[in-house]
Amino acid sequence: MTTELSPTLIAHLRKASADPQGSLPAGISRRGRGVLLEAGYAYAEDGDGYRLTPPDARERHDSALTITLEGRRAALTAPQLAALTTDVATDGGLSPRTRWQTVHSLRALHLVEARAPDGAASATTGPDGENGHAYRTRLGDAIATLPSP
Incomplete structure (x- = not known):
């Protein structure tokens, strides 16, 4: 069963997805925090780094x-999730039919990276893929292989 999230909570999850440490922004309402914690989309730690239970x-x-x-998976749009899970090559390469806008949005979320034909990291993947091809990162792999909600 999936949890229905408000547009505001989805925006918070997307902001955290783009953050290298995955930190959710401060100022989320008490109710919103509860929804994210109970759904398993976020967690908090105590001073020793121990993950606290939702209560x-x-x-x-x-x-x-x-x-x-x-939580990262819940923040994805349908096209983003499809790009990570559909017609992906065994080496993690996204389908060449994936729209460049989707690739760029997934790169901003640290879920894909561009690689040159020799496998080296590439600076960009342009609209026609001239500078590299998009491949899932380890984080992208982890999200793509999560069980469906």
């Missing part, structure tokens, strides 16, 4: 939240 994290409403893999 404990809800009590500590001042603790920072970090997005989970499930």
Whole structure:
């Protein structure tokens, strides 16, 4: 069963997805924090780095939240999720039919990277793929292989 998220919570998840540490922005409402924690889309840690249970994290409403893999997946649009999971080559290469706009949005979320034909990282993947081809990152692999909700 999936949790219906408000557009505001989805925006918070997308912002955290783009953050290299996966930190959710401060200022999420208490109710919103509860929804994200209970759905397993975010977690909080105590001072020792121990992951708190959702009830404990809800009590500590001042603790920072970090997005989970499930939260990253929930933040994806249908085209983004399809690009990560459909017609992907065994080496993680996305389908050449994937729209460049989708590739760029997935790169911003650290889920794909561009590689040159020799396998080396490439700076960009242009609209026609002239500078490289898009491949899933380890994070992209982890999200793509999550069980369907």
